[in-house]
Amino acid sequence: MLTRSQRLNPANRAASALLTRSQRLNRVKALYIETMYYLEKVERVPYHHPGSAALGDGVYEKAKLANILLLENHGVLVYDTSIREARMALQPLEMACRMLIVSQSAKIPMSGLSPETERDFIENAGYKPRRNWSL
Template identity: 45%
Template sequence: MNDLNNLKNELANVGRYLLAHELAWGTSGNMSARLDEDNMVITASGTFMGDLGQDDFVITHIPTGTYEGTRRASKETPFHTGIYNRRPDVGAILHSSPFYSTMVACSETSIFSELFIETMYYLENIAYVNYYHPGTEELGKAIAEKSEEANVIIMKNHGVVVFDDYLTEAKMRLETMEMACRMIITAKSSGIMLNRIPDKVVTSFLEDSKYKPRKILGGQKK
């Protein structure tokens, strides 16, 4: 079991980092971290990502979605609980709408991972879900289902969700996603052709380079 106060502080630090690095803005995002097998800590509804205090988090029961206290949990609680229920390996979830990632989500631009070291690792598995209104059971169900095949989910005309074992790794996934989107969009607008790393080299990197243990869906690691 994680320490509650430390977990809140870590989430607050991540929120400040995301805002400072233009990975979040205003109230347009939410975060959670697993407290134990059956409970998570999630940002309260209407909180500002860059100005989070101890009272801006809500303990929520993962199997039922019910929460403690007087603050209302984020309206996006259904997809957070959905991911944790289907992915016992996941310890942290970030949802945000950074500029370039959201531009991709609002277009038919394809994201590919064969660009550089971090994209090969952090963007190996990306899934897409169609637009559903925020906070709906439909959105929660769609994201939960896709979480079994990806660690990054692009929400059409909405933003992106990333998740990993720890907050530090989830933050790196989000930052890598935004970097890749920015690179792809800038190259397109500048007429620059990006060279992709060959599939054989990508496989070798993921399996043999010892950069990081390859994250296999469902929590198994090679």
């Protein structure tokens, strides 16, 4: 259970919103170019006590599927081919969370691009080379 100060923390509110609403995450992913590219593979790891084998196992399993892990009630884990690429993934995640909080506070609905447009961008836009997630 989060304390009052943790609930009021914008980063915790955003992460909570992303963790509890996967459809919202899918809309946030398609907000702008960097979110479509860097937030392509995001997974949620359920809560386990810090330092527990269960938390380690949860991270191990989800790490096979994504390079951004939202650890419920802990925070975010971002890794990539280099520190630079990991930072490049963390920045759009943080910006998307901020956009989500501001839009919710102002009662402005967020609408990203359609899944088809997002897929077309990832596969054909030439923004960056397509990542090979099967490695």
